[in-house]
Amino acid sequence: MATEHTTERTDGVTTERSTVVSDSGATTTARSGGGITGIVGIIALLAVVAIVAWFLLNMNRQEAAETQAITGAAEQVGDSVAGAAESVGDAAERATQ
Secondary structure (H helix, E strand, O other), X not given: OEEEEEEEEEOOOOEEEEEEEEEOOEEEEEEEOOOHHHHXXXXXXXXXXXXXXXXXXXXXXXXXXXXXXXXXXXXXXXXXXXXXXXXXXXHHHHHHO
16 A cells, blocks of 8 residues: 655745655655745846847947048048049149140
């Protein structure tokens, strides 16, 4: 005949249940823990998602700053070339007079 004995312990946060089943000399023990492991897992997953999101946003800001710097440099070069072309045009006009 099978004999079953269940023991339950709790510390207010975690509940541990231990069941021992004895059947003709063979003994089987089953344990189940509380839900604190699941909560810690969810918090760790949220932390990983937050860190990945922060890195992606930071990369996007860096790319925008780089684009603005390149645009500013290109505008300065364009202004310099336009100024030089105007100077050359003025000099050519004076030379022909």
